[in-house]
Amino acid sequence: MDAREREVVETIAGRERELVDLLCALIGFDTTATVEGEAREAAALQSLIAGRLEGAGFGVETWEPGPSALPADRMGFDPSYSFAGRPQLLAFRPGTGGGRSLLLNGHIDVVDPAPRDRWTSDPFRADVRDRRVFGRGAADMKGGVAAMIVAAETLAALDPPLAGDLLVNTVTDEESTGAGSAACVARGIAADGGLIAEPTGLSTWLGARGSLRATITVEGRAGHAGLTQPHWSAGGAVNAVDKMAIVQGALERLAREWRDRHATTHPHLAPGGIAVTGISADAWMVSLPGRCTLDCHLQYLPAQADQSGWGAPVEREVEAAVLAAARTDSWLREHPPLVSWSDDVPASVVEPDSPIVQAALAAAGAVGDVPRIARETTFFDGPTFTRAGTSTIALGPGHIVHAHAVDEHVTIDQLVAAAQRIAITAMRFCNSTGRSEHGAARPRSALA
Numbered sequence: 001m002d003a004r005e006r007e008v009v010e011t012i013a014g015r016e017r018e019l020v021d022l023l024c025a026l027i028g029f030d031t032t033a034t035v036e037g038e039a040r041e042a043a044a045l046q047s048l049i050a051g052r053l054e055g056a057g058f059g060v061e062t063w064e065p066g067p068s069a070l071p072a073d074r075m076g077f078d079p080s081y082s083f084a085g086r087p088q089l090l091a092f093r094p095g096t097g098g099g100r101s102l103l104l105n106g107h108i109d110v111v112d113p114a115p116r117d118r119w120t121s122d123p124f125r126a127d128v129r130d131r132r133v134f135g136r137g138a139a140d141m142k143g144g145v146a147a148m149i150v151a152a153e154t155l156a157a158l159d160p161p162l163a164g165d166l167l168v169n170t171v172t173d174e175e176s177t178g179a180g181s182a183a184c185v186a187r188g189i190a191a192d193g194g195l196i197a198e199p200t201g202l203s204t205w206l207g208a209r210g211s212l213r214a215t216i217t218v219e220g221r222a223g224h225a226g227l228t229q230p231h232w233s234a235g236g237a238v239n240a241v242d243k244m245a246i247v248q249g250a251l252e253r254l255a256r257e258w259r260d261r262h263a264t265t266h267p268h269l270a271p272g273g274i275a276v277t278g279i280s281a282d283a284w285m286v287s288l289p290g291r292c293t294l295d296c297h298l299q300y301l302p303a304q305a306d307q308s309g310w311g312a313p314v315e316r317e318v319e320a321a322v323l324a325a326a327r328t329d330s331w332l333r334e335h336p337p338l339v340s341w342s343d344d345v346p347a348s349v350v351e352p353d354s355p356i357v358q359a360a361l362a363a364a365g366a367v368g369d370v371p372r373i374a375r376e377t378t379f380f381d382g383p384t385f386t387r388a389g390t391s392t393i394a395l396g397p398g399h400i401v402h403a404h405a406v407d408e409h410v411t412i413d414q415l416v417a418a419a420q421r422i423a424i425t426a427m428r429f430c431n432s433t434g435r436s437e438h439g440a441a442r443p444r445s446a447l448a
Contacts, residue, residue, distance in 0.1 A: 001366045004160040005424055009367060011154050012419045019415055020133060022052075023146040024126035026108070027135035033109040033175035039085025042172050045108050046089045049170055052149060056156040058091035058168065065183035074310050076343035077179060086172040088180055090189060092165065093156060099163025099430045100355065103191035103390055104152065104422065105181065105381060106145040106198075107174030110137035111404045118406045134409040139398030143410040144197025144418065145170060147397055151423040164430035167191055174381055178345065181381035185388045193356030193429055194385045194392030195422060199403055199410070202417055203374035204360050205394035206268045207349030208383055209299040212311045216322065217338045218244045220331075222283065222290030229288070232331050240292035241281050243329065247337055248276060250325035251296060254318065263303040269349060270376050272300045272314075302347045309346040309387055315339075348383030350391045359429035360395050363421045378403075395421060 001009065012019075029045040032038075050060045064087050070077040086109075095101070113123035113136040121127035123136035133143065152168050169189060171180030198205065223229055223237020230236035255274040258264035264272040275297045283289030300314045319339050326332035350357055352373065361371035378400055385392040397418035398410035 001424070005366060005427060008154055008158055008160065008423050008427070009420045011158060012150060012423060013416055015150055015154065016412065016416050019146055019150045019419060020128060020412055022149065023133050023138065023143055023410075023415065024128065024135070026142040026146055027126040027133070027137055028124060030124050031109045031137070031172070032112050033173065035176055037082055037086065037173070037176070042086040042108060046087050046170060049145075049149060050089055050091075052153065053091040053168060056153040058093050058152070058156065060089065060091045062087040062089045064088075065187070069183040069186055070179055071182065071186055074344035075178065075182065077177065077182070081179060083172070083179075083183070088172065088184055089170045090184070091152070091168040093152075095162045095164040095166065095430055097163060100192035100432055101165040101167065102426050102429050103167045103169055103189070103194040103385065103392070104148045104426075105169045105171065105194055105196045105385070105392070106141055106148055107171050107180060107381065108142065108145060109172050109175045110140065110142070111175050115406070120407055123408075131412045132409045133412065133415070134407055136408055138408050138410045139199040140400070140403030140408070141198050141396060141398075143398050143415055144199065144396035147415055147418040148197045148422050151419045151426065154419070155423055155426060160427060162427065162430040164192065166426060166430060171381070178381060178384060181384045185384055190388060190390050192390070193354075193359070194382070194390045195356065195360065195425060196380055196382055196392060196394045197396030197418060197422065198380045198394040199398030199400050200374060200394050200396055201399045202364070202369065202395070202397065202414060202421065203372040204357065205374055205377040205380070205382070206352065206357060207386065208347065208377050208379050209269055209272060209301055210305060210309070210311050210347030211345045211379060212298040212300065212314060213342045214296050214298065214318065215340050215342070216244075216247055216294045216296070217340070218247060218292045218332070219335050220288065220290045220292065223288045225286045225288050237288045238331050239288045241279075241289055243332055244279065244292040244294055246325050246329055246332060247294065247322055250321045251276065251318070254321045264301055266301050266303070266349070268352070268373055268375055269301055272298070272304060274298050300347055302349055305347055309348065311344045311346070315341055345379060346383055346387060348386040350386055350393055354391050355432055356391050356393055356429055359432065360393060360421070360425045362428055363424035366424055367417065367420055369417075395425070
């Protein structure tokens with residue numbers, strides 16, 4: 001580190017108490033995500049962030065995207081989707097010119113803390129003990145949001161020359177749909193690189209697998225469970241659950257194949273996978289069900305996607321595997337399963353030699369840690385920005401295994417370390433050689 005970087009690192013270390021207090025305040029806002037899109041306390045939290053960043057000298061705007069803000073694509077956003085009471089935020093600090101622009105992004109919504117009675121403390125009242133902060137969102141990802149805010153404030157206060165623009169973007173609706181960041185991209189928010197402070201355990205995530213959700217329906221023939229049934233061709237009942245087992249077997253075989261196939265493995269992403277998440281049948285307890293449905297979640301790699309990055313080829317492969325299995329059974333040959341699909345979240349990955357990746361890895365080395373690229377990642381908003389031209393990685397405090405869990409927590413040491421790395425990444429990336437492609441990457445309104 002040079003003298004300016006050392007000053008930034010030491011200043012952030014001295015702000016540890018302030019960083020912890022900020023995280024505790026963020027946890028205190030109930031921003032639980034719901035599929036219905038309830039507002040809860042998102043606006044109040046965004047107001048707190050806006051006030052802090054305005055006080056640090058950033059230009060700040062908050063807005064509620066309108067009904068036409070979301071793209072009509074395979075992600076499946078409802079045309080009437082509403083952000084009422086859940087504003088997005090962008091803060092902007094211009095660079096001196098000639099450098100790369102950097103977008104810091106984080107989501108402020110959290111998942112439901114149920115079962116609340118198993119928590120050792122109130123999930124919406126932060127508890128600091130053993131140099132850890134406990135509470136819903138401590139890891140995923142209000143800890144990361146706090147770290148990137150303190151990093152941005154410190155850079156603004158110490159004012160080391162940054163050639164490129166610095167943007168701070170906090171969004172809603174990541175946990176439910178990914179709509180917040182999608183609306184920001186549609187608004188024109190972009191930069192030469194992006195960093196999302198997800199709970200990566202201070203490792204660097206280069207991207208995420210795409211995901212699909214399928215519902216498979218198998219028709220049977222209802223009948224009394226206490227009777228010996230003749231063959232179905234003679235009018236006997238057909239247990240739809242038994243027939244669904246054939247479909248499930250096909251999915252399990254395909255998932256095993258994906259683990260070994262070249263196109264479904266990647267050096268920086270976990271393999272594609274298929275997970276059954278629910279099976280249900282509409283039958284009385286002593287009746288053979290006449291219908292069974294299976295829900296499954298699929299994850300796929302960029303090499304499995306079509307030219308636009310969507311998972312349509314995966315859908316076709318799954319349907320072919322299901323129908324091939326159905327042809328092995330006399331009933332299913334004549335009554336083939338029905339596969340229906342909902343949303344498609346595309347896959348994307350940033351190459352390791354990308355400037356944003358190199359800046360993040362160099363920042364880790366600068367503060368005395370071993371640079372690490374993690375292969376096991378989960379969904380985050382990075383692909384939304386990467387596919388739109390902002391190469392975006394994840395790097396933040398906390399471990400993903402604690403996300404969505406009872407007694408979610410983050411260590412104070414990781415909070416401080418994450419803020420330091422984010423700040424050093426910004427200094428190195430924004431001052432790296434290369435003309436900014438995006439320039440003043442601000443929204444089309446008050447900051448323009």
